[in-house]
Amino acid sequence: MAKSERTAVVLVAAGRGLRAGAGGPKQYRAIGGVPVIFRAMESFSNHPDVALVQPVVNPDDSAMFTAAVKGLRHESPTSGGATRQASVLAGLEALAPHKPDLVLIHDAARPFVSQALISRAIEAASRHSAAIPAIAVNDTVKLIGAAGQIEATPDRARLRIAQTPQSFRFDVILDAHRRAAKDGRSDFTDDAAIAEWAGLTVATFEGDVANMKLTTPEDFVREEARLASQLGDIRTGTGYDVHAFGEGDHVMICGVRVPHSKGFLAHSDGDVGLHALVDAILGALADGDIGSHFPPSDPKWKGASSDQFLKYAIERVTARGGRVANLEVTMICERPKIGPLRDTMRARIAEISGVDISRVAVKATTSERLGFTGREEGIAATASATIRLPWGI
Structure with missing residues (x-):
């Protein structure tokens, strides 16, 4: 990466996390005694090659956000939209006046992102313009039809699980998001899918198995146990x-x-x-x-x-x-x-x-x-x- 390139981060934290069970939005719940969003933001805020951290939050959560990330470096939060896709676009638009060269887009529900993974994401964006972290699929995967029957068994050697932070040259992903919004497309599940739709070639780089997304109550139980075993x-x-x-x-x-x-x-x-x-x-x-x-x-x-x-x-x-x-x-x-x-x-x-x-x-x-x-x-x-x-x- 050229030393003159500035890297920004969009931290997506506007969701409600209903599948995570009771306790409020999952990004503000504590895991290992620390708010999920604090863990997710800390590695970016402290990374020497990250110039800007742009949180995207639900305006109803402003007080919780301020309390949860106290002491961390970040830009003033911007309000999210009705979908993750809309929230990412809001974060990109908030960063546009700063004119960063690269941008990493990360879900706040992934609290265990390491600085090493962030460094790989920055390097991948600099080299490829669009890249995502991916990990191998170890189990056999089945393609199931509407009636529940198996239709195919994909070759798992070619399958990967996508993670965040997904990394891009800022101008190309902003343009892709704007085009998708203009065309009324709001069905993309991640930013790589938008990049593919916009005609970009998306590379992959080594993900991190510890960088898992917290979605269900069982995820919280599992990660609490993992943290407790590490801090024994x-x-x-x-x-x-x-x-x-x-x-x-x-x-x-x-x-x-x-x-x-x-x-x-x-x-x-x-x-x-x-x-x-x-x-x-x-x-x-x-x-x-x-x-x-x-x-x-x-x-x-x-x-x-x-x-x-x-x-x-x-x-x-x-x-x-x-x-x-x-x-x-x-x-x-x-x-x-x-x-x-x-x-x-x-x-x-x-x-x-x-x-x-x-x-x-x-x-x-x-x-x-x-x-x-x-x-x-x-x-x-x-x-x-x-x-x-x-x-x-």
Whole structure:
């Protein structure tokens, strides 16, 4: 591929996914604790050779879309049409002002697209103008007549299963889609079929068996099991932190500013809850402690907000292909009272760490007026973190 060629992506996510069962549009359902559409978009957003990612969504799903893909690079979503074909055309038209050279068209219901497959798609479009990923058919296929009888047994050596991302030179596929719409053709099941109808020669390149489309409830069950088997290395870590009170009018606890008659004596903002969680996560990773990554002797962390420490620890898990299964923190103090703010703190930890709130617990206890916490000289916190990593990492 010429270095000057710009590649764009149309991510088709406007369908309702009714065959996937209850739970809303399948692209916004979680698989392995992560929204399907986030998984589908992430590889494109992070690929160094992808300049633009154009989502196509149902306008009724705008809020779900924004929440599901938070943090990923993409263009403003455009509204889809009544069919997949119409939605792809809407995405291509949205990209037209940007004048990309190549375009990859991908279904959001295929969440396990790899960067290697994306690279192959870009290379194939550059060489052939139109190309699709394909995988071999391993089972014998029968052609069935209207009455259910077998009419033929095609040679499976010549059969392939088509996948996405399908890749094209942008101008030729846009022209093909526009011609099909003008001629009233809305019956094409993929973009390669439109390209064939328009007279283009469509090449194939190596697909990926892991890049399967989620269609039925059974697909979700199968892929959840596959992900769980891959992340079978379950690790648990614990953390502890304590800070003394000093002058001030508030304290930071679990990412929440809590009004108080005192403040923390600390190098950073003194958030004992988040500090304990960071140590727990790093402990589960066998990756040192918070002090080794953010030494208090370093002036750059003076007064630092502790949410960045927790984000960093979560990123260490993600970088190793893992995910957080559960986070728990227990505050030990007489005052301030934690109970009224428990769910606010849970929500804040969930927001910072990018996990569902159902995986976050915040508890509180006193020391029955014993010790430094009982004398209200400071606050302590304990924490635990359970993470899942791929075997061998």
